[in-house]
């Protein structure tokens with residue numbers, strides 16, 4: 001239909017009532033508030049608790065058989081008010097068992113018998129196999145004496161598995177025969193929390209982390225010419241590195257320029273990086289405190305660049321940032337600088353919170369996957385490496401520093417990483433690079449599930465849309481609406497309250513309501529709880545006496561930014577920006593006043609940072 005110069009009738013007759021919103025709170029979450037483990041203002045409750053583990057791991061790899069094996073001792077403390085009859089341990093590599101349930105196809109050559117558990121001990125007493133059950137990527141160890149509140153137990157586990165070798169293996173890789181990235185490689189105690197008890201989401205390859213904050217001391221034995229990069233701080237460089245390389249490593253920890261620690265030249269000249277190991281192997285020791293996971297990678301032919309940045313101006317705290325990469329990966333020569341610049345921006349701008357760890361290594365694996373202090377990132381050449389580097393390293397904040405349960409609420413972490421990667425990427429690259437993910441294609445379809453749907457219940461495409469695309473669009477609208485200052489205040493408050501803990505959605509909503517000074521439930525509900533889609537349209541012109549305005553209609557269900565441009569008949573142009581709050585009162589239309597005495601020629605709605613499901617109704621032209 002041709003829209004003419006219309007006199008639109010009941011535009012502003014809509015009630016000015018703010019429709020009272022109520023966010024549905026599942027009953028098990030309500031119970032946490034009754035029990036005071038969480039508080040209604042969004043803070044951790046007076047009785048908040050979480051359990052804790054300390055790991056001592058000794059592991060090795062066999063390049064010929066691709067076997068990863070290890071022994072570990074876990075001190076696990078029960079801080080819950082419940083008595084635990086068993087301890088649940090995650091065996092992620094049971095994903096590769098012949099009959100495992102998997103979200104992805106895998107190459108049948110990679111099928112294995114899963115994790116081989118050779119021995120389990122409880123407080124140093126070696127158990128019979130009857131003492132533990134297996135299934136769904138879990139090992140449940142029945143305790144001889146139930147673990148009362150406040151008590152600790154020591155578990156010992158000897159294990160091994162065969163690493164998958166196919167390209168495209170999720171999260172980890174045997175990238176080449178002497179370069180591996182090891183993920184989820186040790187039996188790890190599952191989370192027992194105040195909302196769900198023992199986390200029971202089997203690992204299917206799709207839903208990612210939910211881990212408690214643990215201390216790690218890990219000894220890793222690899223072939224004597226290989227370097228190991230891992231979560232934590234390397235404890236024994238002095239005894240391992242030859243003096244020239246030790247000098248470079250120490251220099252990199254002092255200066256803000258990128259230092260090439262292992263260079264192409266060194267490899268060409270067959271330089272010896274390491275002092276002689278025993279029997280063709282050597283052992284690295286890494287330690288990390290209060291991190292939700294441990295990952296490692298090794299290679300005998302990767303280049304290594306490193307630099308140091310100050311991540312907290314107040315305390316002067318520094319972080320050593322590294323890139324370890326295949327000399328053939330052309331984009332990787334700038335990754336160390338990119339990662340360092342990205343972390344600096346994240347520490348000071350968005351989210352604007354000091355990077356929490358002493359190390360970050362971006363390792364040239366073949367995925368895009370985050371771990372505490374480690375990224376497994378494929379070479380993006382010929383594309384720029386900025387977006388991927390920023391995305392994966394921004395995950396440090398969510399789900400690591402903030403211990404998000406991605407198996408239930410992946411939007412609380414992937415949505416943020418997707419939000420940061422757009423804005424921070426543009427800044428690091430110095431030009432617009434990042435764009436919003438494609439939410440419009442999926443918005444309002446029956447795979448566009450409200451993000452509050454537990455992530456574990458979503459199949460691949462719905463999981464992607466609910467965890468990345470839709471929450472990214474929501475956070476962008478939130479950012480535009482609150483403005484940097486208010487947004488940052490809410491973010492810092494949220495992080496101060498919940499870092500090192502396990503926030504769930506209502507802790508997020510309530511903290512932001514509290515810190516922004518405004519009940520934003522009217523925004524949260526349509527974006528996170530309801531079916532729907534974002535769609536604005538230019539409805540036409542409205543003339544009231546001498547005052548003309550352009551009318552924007554919200555045809556969809558989401559409060560969203562109305563950004564656009566007005567072009568006048570005399571060739572002049574003006575932009576307008578209204579943020580989501582203009583829809584707060586439940587109105588379906590807004591008016592944008594036109595410059596008086598000017599004839600309007602064309603109105604165009606839209607912005608690269610606004611998702612609109614139907615761009616077809618975003619242009620109005622005077623005919």
Ligand SMILES: [Zn+2]
Pocket residue numbers: 391392395414417
């Ligand atoms: Zn991500």
